[in-house]
Amino acid sequence: MRMISALLFGICGCAILIALGVWQLQRLEWKEAVLARIESRIAAAPVELPAVPDPARDEYLPVKETGRIGTPEILVQSSHKVFGPGFRVIAPFETGGRRILLDRGFISDEARKTPRPPVETTVTGNLHWPDETDSFTPDPDRAARLWFARDVASLAEALGTEPVLLVVRTTTEPAPAITPLPVDTAGIPNDHLQYAITWFLLAAVWAAMSVYWVASLRRRAQES
Numbered sequence: 001m002r003m004i005s006a007l008l009f010g011i012c013g014c015a016i017l018i019a020l021g022v023w024q025l026q027r028l029e030w031k032e033a034v035l036a037r038i039e040s041r042i043a044a045a046p047v048e049l050p051a052v053p054d055p056a057r058d059e060y061l062p063v064k065e066t067g068r069i070g071t072p073e074i075l076v077q078s079s080h081k082v083f084g085p086g087f088r089v090i091a092p093f094e095t096g097g098r099r100i101l102l103d104r105g106f107i108s109d110e111a112r113k114t115p116r117p118p119v120e121t122t123v124t125g126n127l128h129w130p131d132e133t134d135s136f137t138p139d140p141d142r143a144a145r146l147w148f149a150r151d152v153a154s155l156a157e158a159l160g161t162e163p164v165l166l167v168v169r170t171t172t173e174p175a176p177a178i179t180p181l182p183v184d185t186a187g188i189p190n191d192h193l194q195y196a197i198t199w200f201l202l203a204a205v206w207a208a209m210s211v212y213w214v215a216s217l218r219r220r221a222q223e224s
Contacts, residue, residue, distance in 0.1 A: 002217055010210025014203050021199035028192035035185045042183055046124050049095065053164045055129040060183060063166055066122040067095030069102060069173075073116065074155060076147045080179070083108050088150065089116070089178055092159045093123070093166065101155055103128070103167040105180040114177065121173040125166045126183040 038060055046064035053061075075087035086108040093102035102123065107114070132149035140147040140154060147155065156163040169182040
């Protein structure tokens with residue numbers, strides 16, 4: 001009876017762990033489809049800025065606009081894999097009688113105090129409403145115009161713009177001193193394959209332990 005119970009326990013445990021691994025593979029397929037749709041949308045032909053941009057409908061929408069990058073700007077603490085710690089430069093962008101936020105890209109810490117005067121340019125980029133704030137995000141230093149996350153609402157309030165952020169992909173300004181950091185899917189987590197492998201490995205360990213347990217019970221039964 002103990003041997004049958006151990007065998008059933010082992011089979012049920014393996015079945016649950018394998019099912020979790022299969023579920024993660026299904027989640028992987030779903031996530032890859034989502035990322036493919038996002039990448040396709042990011043790379044689509046740019047359009048004019050919508051009259052009333054909607055965060056749900058227009059997230060990642062490619063936009064091309066000509067206008068004036070103004071001042072003052074706000075720096076958002078960031079990091080670049082090549083240049084190290086630095087800042088994203090957020091500036092007001094006046095286009096077609098409107099004023100929106102423009103994420104111009106990355107500057108190193110050394111370039112923080114370099115003057116960046118207003119400039120006329122045509123930019124191509126993507127609309128984005130990043131979710132970068134949580135309960136641990138420090139409050140912005142408004143006096144120093146330093147933010148620690150791209151909080152579109154508070155940035156728009158500080159710069160007197162619409163709560164709309166256009167992230168630069170390309171710009172026609174001559175010899176720009178700012179490195180664009182275009183919108184991509186790199187920051188969207190996709191760990192489902194690792195999770196699936198973990199569940200399958202646990203199933204294999206569970207199966208091995210179950211076989212050992214059943215074999216031990218059988219050996220004891222034969223010895224008694």
